[in-house]
Amino acid sequence: MSAVAKAIYKPLSLATSVLGGIAAGMVFKQIWKRIGDNDPEAPNPKDLDRSAREVLIAAVIQGAIFGLVKAAIDRAGATGYRAMTHESPV
Template sequence: MRAAKIAYKPVGLALGAVSGMVAGALFKQAWKKLGHDDDAPDATDEDRAWGEVLLAATLQGAIFSVVKAAVDRGGAVATRRATGVWPG
């Protein structure tokens, strides 16, 4: 049982990296669909208003959280199916 949890660590790290890339791509597409510039504003972007910066941060955080949760959950379910042990 413990071996499966230990073996899941590198899988979890790889899934985390992949989920970050997927979330980043989804955020870029969502930001473009909202009719804003191609690039989302940074917090220190002097030419962008507070509202736009905070909207971008909120959207980005929501997308990253949902994608990460979905990928983590999917990885845990796949691990249980393969090993019979929940990795958490």
């Protein structure tokens, strides 16, 4: 990847990652509202009134959603970059 292409790709990749994190958070909140006993907020790991099971399940779901969204956005960004520049971003 050329220096100019790298200079363009890095900020765009960062911006899409931030937007992806926001989108993943919104998706997680919607999913948690449906499966979390009508609780609008996921349990805080430091809240000892919530069960460890509930906290860990929420963390697993949240991690899976963030990982999926990050991979999808990174893949789409790399594909779009290659389509425009005919170079691999790696």
